[in-house]
Amino acid sequence: MRLCASLIVVAALALATPAIAEHAWAPVLTIDADSAKSLIERGERVEPLDLRSPVEFESGRLPGARSLPLADLPDRVDEVPRRGVVVLYCGCPRDRLVRAYQFLRGRRHTNVFVLEGDIDGWRGRGYALER
Helix, strand or coil: CHHHHHHHHHHHHHHHCCEEEECCCCEEEEECHHHHHHHHHCCCCEEEEECCCHHHHHHCECCCCEECCHHHHHHHHHHCCCCCEEEEECCCCHHHHHHHHHHHHHCCCCCEEEECCHHHHHHHCCCCCEC
């Protein structure tokens, strides 16, 4: 059963077709809003990780998101899931989001992706936010 569930997640990731965005300092795996929403709707294990402040988190977040403010990430890194697809977004300058991504990848979190267009890209597609 566990093997079957793993194969489903691998297949879902293949269908999500995350992109690799090249930056001068490192490649960053990204996922677009449509692919992230599709994975969520299919019931795949998707863990949106909202790196904004608690106030911003309460104002609206991706479905199923958990709050882990960017400043707290180093002290709370063990709370970041190692299974499923972790989708990072923060509404912050892209370089800060990329640093958070690189921090997690450096701690062997190989399942992290940056949401293309951040939360504004999600809203721009007309997708609902949880409150």
